[in-house]
Amino acid sequence: MSGQKDKKESEYWSGIVIQLVSRIMCPFIIMFGIYLITHGHLTPGGGFQGGVTIAASFILFALAFNKKEGRQMVPSFWLKCGASGGILIYIGVGLAGILLGYNFLANKVAGIFPRGLPGELLSSGSIFWINIGVGLAVASIFTDLFFSFLEERPDETCLKTKQELPYRRRWSDVDRNGLK
Amino acid sequence: MKKFLPAILFTVFAFSMIIVIMGFNPIGDPHLPGYADFVSSPISKHQVVKQADSIALHYNRHACSDTGAMDIIAAIIFDYRGYDTLFETTVLFTALIGVLSIIGVKES
Amino acid sequence: MLIETVLSRIDYIVTVILFCIGLYALIIKPNLIKKLIGMNVIETSVYLFFIASADVRLGPASWQWAGPSEIADAAQAARVAAGQVALVNPIPSALILTAIVVSISVTAISLALSIKIYEHYGTLDTRKIMRLKG
Numbered sequence: 183m184s185g186q187k188d189k190k191e192s193e194y195w196s197g198i199v200i201q202l203v204s205r206i207m208c209p210f211i212i213m214f215g216i217y218l219i220t221h222g223h224l225t226p227g228g229g230f231q232g233g234v235t236i237a238a239s240f241i242l243f244a245l246a247f248n249k250k251e252g253r254q255m256v257p258s259f260w261l262k263c264g265a266s267g268g269i270l271i272y273i274g275v276g277l278a279g280i281l282l283g284y285n286f287l288a289n290k291v292a293g294i295f296p297r298g299l300p301g302e303l304l305s306s307g308s309i310f311w312i313n314i315g316v317g318l319a320v321a322s323i324f325t326d327l328f329f330s331f332l333e334e335r336p337d338e339t340c341l342k343t344k345q346e347l348p349y350r351r352r353w354s355d356v357d358r359n360g361l362k
Numbered sequence: 363m364k365k366f367l368p369a370i371l372f373t374v375f376a377f378s379m380i381i382v383i384m385g386f387n388p389i390g391d392p393h394l395p396g397y398a399d400f401v402s403s404p405i406s407k408h409q410v411v412k413q414a415d416s417i418a419l420h421y422n423r424h425a426c427s428d429t430g431a432m433d434i435i436a437a438i439i440f441d442y443r444g445y446d447t448l449f450e451t452t453v454l455f456t457a458l459i460g461v462l463s464i465i466g467v468k469e470s
Numbered sequence: 471m472l473i474e475t476v477l478s479r480i481d482y483i484v485t486v487i488l489f490c491i492g493l494y495a496l497i498i499k500p501n502l503i504k505k506l507i508g509m510n511v512i513e514t515s516v517y518l519f520f521i522a523s524a525d526v527r528l529g530p531a532s533w534q535w536a537g538p539s540e541i542a543d544a545a546q547a548a549r550v551a552a553g554q555v556a557l558v559n560p561i562p563s564a565l566i567l568t569a570i571v572v573s574i575s576v577t578a579i580s581l582a583l584s585i586k587i588y589e590h591y592g593t594l595d596t597r598k599i600m601r602l603k604g
Contacts, residue, residue: 223436226433269452272448306436308440309436309440319451319455327461330458331582331585368494368498369494373490376490379489380483383479384479390525418557435567443564450572453572454574457579460579460582461579
């Protein structure tokens with residue numbers, strides 16, 4: 183079991199066509215996610231949807247190549263920083279209202295953030311910045327969830343894993359010819 | 363028979379729920395919970411009905427001038443219900459922490 | 471008459487069918503992963519129910535008329551302000567966004583627990599797990 187797993191470690195998980203297409207498509211998917219985030223107050227979309235789209239591009243890249251190549255794009259430390267930093271941006275936008283003597287998350291009455299005409303990009307005050315924070319947090323959290331599921335290893339302290347378990351089917355078993 | 367018994371039971375359950383649902387307003391009818399104060403009229407003439415003030419109508423009318431956001435849903439979830447969205451993001455973060463503590467990615 | 475009644479509530483009927491399929495998988499299937507799939511199907515049916523109940527036929531979407539922009543419709547905005555046009559209800563969409571996030575969190579935690587259950591017991595069959603006792 184372990185020998186088979188180690189042999190697969192450096193192999194690619196899919197064919198040349200999927201690799202090429204995902205390599206071309208990934209920047210455009212990320213760009214579309216950024217568009218969804220930054221135009222969240224003008225058109226349907228927002229931080230959650232755009233963040234999920236960005237996370238999907240990293241997941242696509244990791245599935246087209248392999249675990250190591252995917253991890254090189256998004257290191258674990260920066261994912262944790264993004265997840266925490268997104269929520270901190272949100273809380274910071276809320277606290278900016280308090281610092282000026284208004285409520286938490288005060289938007290229009292506080293007037294700290296640019297309020298253009300409705301329809302412009304830098305309009306609607308704090309909603310634009312909250313969208314960026316939420317998008318950063320959601321993208322990091324979903325990518326980190328996927329990679330933590332991908333890199334999961336059986337626990338050595340568990341009793342039953344020392345015995346011979348039935349062979350576990352992994353993502354790395356998905357070959358070009360289908361499931362083994 | 364034992365194999366089909368659950369399927370029969372769930373079919374009966376589905377039919378009883380469908381019978382209840384037949385009493386609902388048809389889809390697209392303005393006489394819906396958010397619009398319960400609509401005064402009258404079938405669907406085809408809903409341009410002439412009069413709207414009273416419910417919370418959905420308040421959002422639809424005043425969201426743009428209150429927050430400056432054109433998308434009313436963004437105005438609702440990021441401004442009117444900002445606390446809700448803040449703790450929603452926190453729920454996702456807590457789920458990530460839970461998964462990391464259960465699965466435990468080991469550095470080695 | 472009956473066909474009209476059914477066709478005007480077709481989304482609700484699909485909701486009920488989805489709900490029953492999910493409930494069947496959640497109760498009858500012994501595999502934990504299939505139970506989770508059933509739970510997600512039930513959640514999807516609830517989303518469909520909420521979004522279908524928010525619809526107003528021929529009503530404009532909530533972002534199409536607001537604001538001075540090229541995609542905004544000035545005449546439509548005047549009619550909305552005068553209370554002559556029924557808009558799509560925006561509140562269920564905002565609520566369902568919360569529900570989606572919560573369901574994803576629940577699914578992630580349950581999948582992680584399923585992995586640990588599989589490593590401990592060597593199976594995902596709930597009948598065998600209940601027989602094994604630790």
